[in-house]
Amino acid sequence: MKEELNILIQAQYPLIYLVTSEEERAEQTIATIAQMKPQRRVFVWTVTHGIVEYGQPRNVTQHNTVSPEAAIEWVVRQREPGIFVFKDLHPFIDSPAVTRWLRDAIAGFKDTHKAIVLMSPVQTIPIELEKEVAVLDYPLPDMAELNQVLSQQLEQTRSRRPTTETREKLLKATLGLTRDEAEKVYRKAHVTAGRLTEGEVDIVLSEKKQLIRRNGILEYIEEDETLDSVGGLEELKHWLRQRSNAFTERAREYGLPQPKGMLILGVPGCGKSLIAKTTSRLWGLPLLRLDMGRVYDGSMVGRSEANLRNALKTAESISPTILFIDEIDKAFAGSAGSADSDGGTSSRIFGSFLTWMQEKTSPVFVMATANRVERLPGEFLRKGRFDEIFFVDLPSAEERKEIFRIHLTKRRREIARFDLDQLVAVCDGFSGAEIEQGIVAAMYEAFAQEREFTQLDIIAALRATLPLSKTMSEQVTALRDWARQRARPAAASVAEYQRLEF
Numbered sequence: 001m002k003e004e005l006n007i008l009i010q011a012q013y014p015l016i017y018l019v020t021s022e023e024e025r026a027e028q029t030i031a032t033i034a035q036m037k038p039q040r041r042v043f044v045w046t047v048t049h050g051i052v053e054y055g056q057p058r059n060v061t062q063h064n065t066v067s068p069e070a071a072i073e074w075v076v077r078q079r080e081p082g083i084f085v086f087k088d089l090h091p092f093i094d095s096p097a098v099t100r101w102l103r104d105a106i107a108g109f110k111d112t113h114k115a116i117v118l119m120s121p122v123q124t125i126p127i128e129l130e131k132e133v134a135v136l137d138y139p140l141p142d143m144a145e146l147n148q149v150l151s152q153q154l155e156q157t158r159s160r161r162p163t164t165e166t167r168e169k170l171l172k173a174t175l176g177l178t179r180d181e182a183e184k185v186y187r188k189a190h191v192t193a194g195r196l197t198e199g200e201v202d203i204v205l206s207e208k209k210q211l212i213r214r215n216g217i218l219e220y221i222e223e224d225e226t227l228d229s230v231g232g233l234e235e236l237k238h239w240l241r242q243r244s245n246a247f248t249e250r251a252r253e254y255g256l257p258q259p260k261g262m263l264i265l266g267v268p269g270c271g272k273s274l275i276a277k278t279t280s281r282l283w284g285l286p287l288l289r290l291d292m293g294r295v296y297d298g299s300m301v302g303r304s305e306a307n308l309r310n311a312l313k314t315a316e317s318i319s320p321t322i323l324f325i326d327e328i329d330k331a332f333a334g335s336a337g338s339a340d341s342d343g344g345t346s347s348r349i350f351g352s353f354l355t356w357m358q359e360k361t362s363p364v365f366v367m368a369t370a371n372r373v374e375r376l377p378g379e380f381l382r383k384g385r386f387d388e389i390f391f392v393d394l395p396s397a398e399e400r401k402e403i404f405r406i407h408l409t410k411r412r413r414e415i416a417r418f419d420l421d422q423l424v425a426v427c428d429g430f431s432g433a434e435i436e437q438g439i440v441a442a443m444y445e446a447f448a449q450e451r452e453f454t455q456l457d458i459i460a461a462l463r464a465t466l467p468l469s470k471t472m473s474e475q476v477t478a479l480r481d482w483a484r485q486r487a488r489p490a491a492a493s494v495a496e497y498q499r500l501e502f
């Protein structure tokens, strides 16, 4: 990051947009860069104090530079090389006068070693400036920087130095946080336990989970279920098991590429979300759920993009990780033609997401689920975007049997008491969720009558259910027809799949 910013400044980019909420950290970086040759002075503008030289007290302000126009005019008049940081100019940047002033200013910057840096947590760029501005995302701190934070904390509290292993765990546990947040988390763990050792790693982790949840877009999910609690879908499971160690150093040395992601399409209630969640246990990676619905924020231009970017940034800094995007079809619904309905936000979001997927180098595995394929834009399904697109169909008789077995066992009932073949025959066309509901309904019925539930209760419950595949038969048929040609069946055995293909 420092490198990138340095290059832009050395190359005399006149206007740089730095997207970050970590002002202090970013300012320090700028100040360091300013020390390099040719030395530049650093000035910081805020709407409260106008322009103040970096490092000076706030009352040493350049007079009458509180208004953005006056401040830019002042910058234009400066003769010496300088970096002029504008903090939170975004609410004003759309005004015709400010836009114009900026354009005029940077037009005159050639060979002056002057640069304007716009620093703000959201990215708002008027069309007039789009071509002139270089946008940089200020990344979250890496292990080395977190190490400084931790060392400071240990020194201040005169704590004993942890072993290298413990230190690494403590550092990893704060990946994904800003510098300030990491500092707070270490402090809190220290206050709670009176020390910072192996035992405090969990406190640090749970603090981080809370912090991540607070931004409302990402959520840390912990799932106890294993792959064994998913009935059927053998092909999909096989694929996932095969990649259990795909994120290890060993896999890289072997020459394997990093898996990028998978898309699971399918009929509602057939285990898409379930299998996505259990993958986290299987692979031993944290699972972050990205709530696309919450990414959208119409309150301010650029807000949604900033939300997405922040969430992806967090995911990247926690990597290797699984980024779980459930029901992605809802988020990107109609992004192709949404320009009129929401000012093009969803197609822009969609565009940034695709670009990110294309370009990401950090090990963030995207696991997306969807059940309305017609809503997904074509670019999304193109080969190579995801490593694989799986189709989860209604369970076959064999799979339904396994689902019964799983859910009866989960409720601590003896399988031998039930005639599974008969049950399976009654629920042709049912989803896993509907089978589970059938069992639960039978249990309620019997419980109300203060007795144990039986085969007959389940059959009665199933018969009383009209499955989705009947009530929405057209949609289910359309989805199946579509998916059969374009996606890999999640249930087929390897042999069957090969037969399908050749």
Ligand SMILES: Nc1ncnc2c1ncn2[C@@H]1O[C@H](COP(=O)(O)OP(=O)(O)OP(=O)(O)O)[C@@H](O)[C@H]1O
Pocket: 229, 230, 231, 232, 233, 266, 267, 268, 269, 270, 271, 272, 273, 274, 275, 369, 370, 371, 403, 406, 431, 432, 433, 434, 436
């Ligand atoms: N193959 C299965 N094996 C075991 N349980 C299943 C299976 N499919 C569904 N279930 C049960 O149904 C519940 C709902 O399934 P899940 O939420 O995974 O469906 P989904 O495919 O994501 O549906 P939707 O498209 O509506 O989101 C699961 O939590 C699980 O209890």
Ligand SMILES: [Mg+2]
Pocket: 272, 273, 274, 326, 327, 369
């Ligand atoms: Mg689901």
